[in-house]
Amino acid sequence: MTTQVPGTVLLAHGSRDARWREPIEAVAARMREDDPTVRVSCAYMELAAPDLPTAAAALIADGATAVHVVPLFLGMGKHAREDLPLQLDALRQRWPAVAFSLAPIVGESPELVALLARIAIKS
Structure with a gap:
């Protein structure tokens, strides 16, 4: 069995403002x-x-054989619900030897919800 070499993509919406x-x-x-x-x-x-x-x-050029996509979205909008699965299908077709996986959106993580609540209480 071959060991997979992991890579992670942190995926966000995007903005023209570089500070975002x-x-x-x-x-x-x-x-x-x-x-x-x-x-x-x-x-x-x-x-x-x-x-x-x-x-x-x-990431693949850097040797990754498994790519885990982590959507840094707070809510399940159109990008996460519709666009992202289509993009992952296209990636799997383009690189069939690479294992692509998708994390739940971070906004659904109980840890992030708790952290945001703590930050809101302190502010």
Whole structure:
């Protein structure tokens, strides 16, 4: 059995404002600080680069054989519900030897809900 080499795409909506991307990129930087061997890339659904196929291609070029997409959305909107599954299907067709997986949107994580509540109470 071959060991898979993991890569992670942190996927967010996107904005023309470069400052909007800073928190997303900070998550990737923190992942690299916590584990210098981690392969992580940020991607955006629209209005910013790179897009999901470009980010996946970069991870695969870096040796990833399994790509886990983590949607950094607070709610289950059209992108997460409709667009993302179509994009993952296209990625699986383009790279059939790569295992693509999709995490639940972060807004559905009980840990994130609890953290946001704690932050709101303190503010």
